[in-house]
Amino acid sequence: MRAVLTLCLCLATPLAAGVPEAVRDHALPAADRFARAADALAASAEADCTAEALRPAWNEAFDAWLGLAHLRFGPLETESRALTLGFWPDTRGMIPRTLVGLAADGDAAVDDPAAFAEVSIAARGFFGMEQVLYGPDAGYGHDSYACRLAVAQARDIDRMAAGIAADWQDHAALLTSAGAADNDTYLSTREARQAFYTALVTGIAFTADQRLGLPLGSYDDPRPERAEARRSARSLRNAVLSLEALRDLARTLAPGPIPDTDAAFDAALGTASRIDSADLSSVADPARRLRVEQLAQEVRAIGEAAANEIGVPLGVSAGFNASDGD
Amino acid sequence: MTTRRTFLATLLAASTAPALSWADAGNPAYLGAARDRDGGHALYGLDAAGARIFRIPLPARGHAAAAHPDAPEAVAFARRPGTFALVIDCARGRVAHRLEAPAGRHFYGHGAFVAAGDVLCTTENEIDTGEGRIGLWSRREGYARIGEIRSHGIGPHDILRMDGDVLAVANGGIRTHPDTGREKLNIDTMRPSLAWITPDGDLLDAVVLAPDLHRNSIRHLAQAPDGTVAFAMQWQGEPGDAVPLLGLARRGHEPVLLAAELGEQMAMQGYAGSVAFSGDGRSVAITSPRGGRLHRFDVATGAVTPYRRGDVCGLAPAPGGFTATDGLGGIVAVGRDVAPLAAHDGLSWDNHLVAIGA
Numbered sequence: 300m301r302a303v304l305t306l307c308l309c310l311a312t313p314l315a316a317g318v319p320e321a322v323r324d325h326a327l328p329a330a331d332r333f334a335r336a337a338d339a340l341a342a343s344a345e346a347d348c349t350a351e352a353l354r355p356a357w358n359e360a361f362d363a364w365l366g367l368a369h370l371r372f373g374p375l376e377t378e379s380r381a382l383t384l385g386f387w388p389d390t391r392g393m394i395p396r397t398l399v400g401l402a403a404d405g406d407a408a409v410d411d412p413a414a415f416a417e418v419s420i421a422a423r424g425f426f427g428m429e430q431v432l433y434g435p436d437a438g439y440g441h442d443s444y445a446c447r448l449a450v451a452q453a454r455d456i457d458r459m460a461a462g463i464a465a466d467w468q469d470h471a472a473l474l475t476s477a478g479a480a481d482n483d484t485y486l487s488t489r490e491a492r493q494a495f496y497t498a499l500v501t502g503i504a505f506t507a508d509q510r511l512g513l514p515l516g517s518y519d520d521p522r523p524e525r526a527e528a529r530r531s532a533r534s535l536r537n538a539v540l541s542l543e544a545l546r547d548l549a550r551t552l553a554p555g556p557i558p559d560t561d562a563a564f565d566a567a568l569g570t571a572s573r574i575d576s577a578d579l580s581s582v583a584d585p586a587r588r589l590r591v592e593q594l595a596q597e598v599r600a601i602g603e604a605a606a607n608e609i610g611v612p613l614g615v616s617a618g619f620n621a622s623d624g625d
Numbered sequence: 626m627t628t629r630r631t632f633l634a635t636l637l638a639a640s641t642a643p644a645l646s647w648a649d650a651g652n653p654a655y656l657g658a659a660r661d662r663d664g665g666h667a668l669y670g671l672d673a674a675g676a677r678i679f680r681i682p683l684p685a686r687g688h689a690a691a692a693h694p695d696a697p698e699a700v701a702f703a704r705r706p707g708t709f710a711l712v713i714d715c716a717r718g719r720v721a722h723r724l725e726a727p728a729g730r731h732f733y734g735h736g737a738f739v740a741a742g743d744v745l746c747t748t749e750n751e752i753d754t755g756e757g758r759i760g761l762w763s764r765r766e767g768y769a770r771i772g773e774i775r776s777h778g779i780g781p782h783d784i785l786r787m788d789g790d791v792l793a794v795a796n797g798g799i800r801t802h803p804d805t806g807r808e809k810l811n812i813d814t815m816r817p818s819l820a821w822i823t824p825d826g827d828l829l830d831a832v833v834l835a836p837d838l839h840r841n842s843i844r845h846l847a848q849a850p851d852g853t854v855a856f857a858m859q860w861q862g863e864p865g866d867a868v869p870l871l872g873l874a875r876r877g878h879e880p881v882l883l884a885a886e887l888g889e890q891m892a893m894q895g896y897a898g899s900v901a902f903s904g905d906g907r908s909v910a911i912t913s914p915r916g917g918r919l920h921r922f923d924v925a926t927g928a929v930t931p932y933r934r935g936d937v938c939g940l941a942p943a944p945g946g947f948t949a950t951d952g953l954g955g956i957v958a959v960g961r962d963v964a965p966l967a968a969h970d971g972l973s974w975d976n977h978l979v980a981i982g983a
Contacts, residue, residue: 372917372933372935376892376917376933378888379886379887379888379889379891379892382888382891382892383888388863388865390863390865390866391866419887420887420888421887478968478970483962483963483964483965486953486954486955486965486968486970487953487954487955487968487970489953489954489970489971490935490953490955493935493936493953494935497935497936618914618915618935618936618952619660619914619936619952619953619973619974619975620898620914620936620937620938620951620952620973620974620975620976621914621915621917621936621952623914623975623976624807624859624896625688625704625705625734625807625976
């Protein structure tokens with residue numbers, strides 16, 4: 300009897316466990332929400348392209364992007380969309396340099412969406428736009444080049460968001476038919492599970508190591524100037540919204556209850572709520588830095604819990620070759 | 626009278642003749658190591674369509690294999706800093722010899738045969754000095770150690786046999802010490818090179834990168850029919866720096882570096898895991914398991930075509946392009962598009978796919 304029961308329990312976790320749920324309840328709603336917010340951003344820019352008028356819609360669209368940005372496969376990888384929308388970290392200062400170059404040339408690509416889509420990815424997406432809306436020249440007028448640039452950036456984000464939402468409809472079918480004879484993208488159901496799981500653990504690591512790790516630097520050499528979206532004081536918000544999106548993914552992907560992972564997310568989000576530094580500049584204050592360090596550790600702990608509670612039952616782990624490095 | 630020595634020699638001659646060929650191992654087109662579903666490791670022989678011809682268990686995860694040009698023998702290297710390598714008899718499905726790195730040396734994970742298959746060359750670290758060495762082993766003498774030569778650099782990784790038994794060696798430039806595992810000890814001063822070396826150890830020529838690329842570890846190599854060497858690199862700076870990860874080199878010429886446009890190049894995350902020329906030599910490709918990318922370049926024009934494939938790493942020539950393997954058990958043909966060849970669900974193909982007779 301026991302043997303029969305064990306068999307039934309195994310069969311109760313179908314091979315596609317979690318993938319249909321993650322598609323239906325996580326990815327598709329996030330893509331739709333981002334498309335709507337990006338549409339509103341473009342409409343806002345067309346109505347009034349000055350920085351002050353545009354900032355609310357830009358922030359709303361950025362919030363929506365963070366609900367989706369961790370799904371770095373399929374539609375987000377087409378045409379380098381994820382890197383274009385989220386060109387960060389900009390380790391070589393390409394964003395200001397590219398934008399200064401466009402303005403100096405009076406580059407007419409800003410007046411033609413097709414031409415602007417070919418402009419360097421450093422000038423486009425949320426971080427290029429942040430430089431325009433929050434940079435040193437954010438006081439630009441209605442008739443300025445910067446205003447036309449902001450419209451071009453907003454429309455370009457809208458164009459990519461619409462493309463992502465449309466592509467996700469097709470990609471949903473590929474993910475849920477993984478292993479079918481005519482599916483050339485996902486050769487097995489494990490590949491579909493692996494795509495979501497990799498997005499989950501990579502997203503967790505990105506927030507710990509980049510969003511928090513870059514400004515943290517070391518105790519003797521904190522680097523607050525490296526914080527993500529520092530000009531718009533979104534650094535902490537981005538980490539929080541990303542964690543909330545990752546928690547949503549974890550819950551939809553998991554084949555069963557995930558108490559340790561939930562507790563790890565709760566601990567991290569609780570710590571984040573007690574950090575009173577929107578741009579994470581507190582990393583340079585020895586007394587307040589500890590809380591950001593604690594947050595980074597707690598975010599890493601989420602990854603360990605998720606590996607046990609989600610990776611193991613799904614039969615997937617971090618990339619075999621990606622994590623080898625030789 | 627029959628001395629013990631001549632008796633042994635006669636026995637040896639009898640046991641090696643008639644010589645076996647790869648046909649006796651089922652004529653595999655490729656060798657690939659993989660982790661099995663249960664966590665064990667094995668070396669697989671695969672046909673051109675990615676179907677399994679043989680499976681030989683390995684005691685641990687390996688890095689790469691060196692295939693003998695004629696005999697059905699493959700040398701599987703332990704992951705660095707490993708101190709052993711196994712000669713696998715692919716016809717009988719068993720370990721034929723075990724190579725132990727000499728005292729004070731460890732293997733870096735690749736090897737190549739010269740002297741018509743009589744001598745195996747292995748990339749090694751002289752641990753005390755960090756200087757690269759090429760170990761020489763005599764197949765005829767049961768893979769006895771017969772000497773070593775300098776690699777003319779630090780951290781030699783991949784090694785190729787070129788025309789005339791010239792060796793092309795990728796000196797990755799990174800010093801490691803077994804006491805600290807894979808920790809990189811000299812990133813600020815590393816100076817990788819591609820060296821062409823005679824079997825006697827003389828340096829014929831070398832490619833050294835420009836100073837601003839000195840952190841680009843030259844790691845893996847492939848050879849075109851015309852002798853052009855492709856070298857794949859692993860960047861030791863920020864992963865988003867988008868530096869070139871592939872170069873083409875000919876002796877006596879400046880190397881040509883190849884890269885995709887910014888977004889695609891950033892997606893490679895500064896890491897190329899394998900490199901190969903296409904079967905016709907007109908294309909060259911690199912894989913990035915971290916970026917889930919394969920970048921194929923036209924050798925004549927440098928034009929790039931990116932392909933996406935999760936955890937892709939192993940790469941070898943195929944008649945119409947390339948064959949690639951990934952950490953999810955997939956084997957794909959890369960021609961105009963990526964087309965599935967085989968799905969070995971449950972297997973994880975390791976870093977490299979080795980073409981037999983290449």
